[in-house]
Amino acid sequence: MEVIRKLCHTDHGKSVVSPYRVQVPYPSSSANTHPTLKREGVEDFLNMEQTQSIIFRNLFAQMRTDAFNTVEAQEPMSPYKQRQMQQLLQKANDVTPYDPNDTYQFISDIQEKRRYRIFTEERHAIDTSTETLCLLNIIIYNINHLEEQGISLPGVITIGKYLRERGDKVDYVKLDTWITKLHIKSMLSFFTSILIDIFHFEKNEIPYAYNMRKDTEKQICHFLLHGQGTGTINKTRTLFRYSPLAALGYWTQRTRTALDRIEE
Secondary structure (H helix, E strand, C coil): CEEEEEEEEEECCEEEEEEEEEECCCCCHHHHHCHHHHHHCHHHHCCHHHHHHHHHHHHHHHHHHHHHCCCCCCCCCCHHHHHHHHHHHHHHHCCCCCCCCCCCCCCCHHHHHHHHHHHHHHHCCCCCCHHHHHHHHHHHHHHHHHHHCCCCHHHHHHHHHHHHHHHHHCCHHHHHHHHHHHCCHHHHHHHHHHHHHCCCCCHHHCCCCCCCCCCHHHHHHHHHHHCCCCCCCCCHHHHHHHCHHHHHHHHHHHHHHHHHHHHC
């Protein structure tokens, strides 16, 4: 029987639900004598909303503890829920990691040309800000990962750690100018919302905070459940919503490549 999974997330204590459909075995009256259903946790299927809510609350608490050394008490969970949480945690961390020795590039030719010009001019400027270039590089890594593979929560954590450890050395006037030139405000707003909603950053810790997104936790939960390995690059509407310039550049490249193949 089809059961409606209500994927739950919290807004600092307030429970919010969003419906998602999933095919799971619905326990019948004979479930008490069915060993397989017992092993898989029949009691959890009886209350999917509560199960998902607890798992994600504890998952995000664990991620905050691992990344930022917070001390948070987790809610008691059954062995089944513990296994589910560990699987989601492993999935969240199964990403291509950020490498500080790499210079990340945009997929879109238009954005990449602008990025190259920014990095070249800044490295030769009298008042070069290495820390600002480094933060921009971390941001571009996250955008690249989002477009090709999906959200990198470890990458967003890297942004947060850099802001707390080196943020006082960043030139936010320059950063804001670059962000505007690259047309990445919308994507950056998404990463900022993750830092605030999931990792409990304060807005004053993020000087470049733009418009906040309202459905951040819903998107993260949905991605962890369904979206591994799926980036926005093949989802035109999603990519356009995050960055019209990226969508334009990407499809221009696709068109040019298709024309080149025809000529060959």
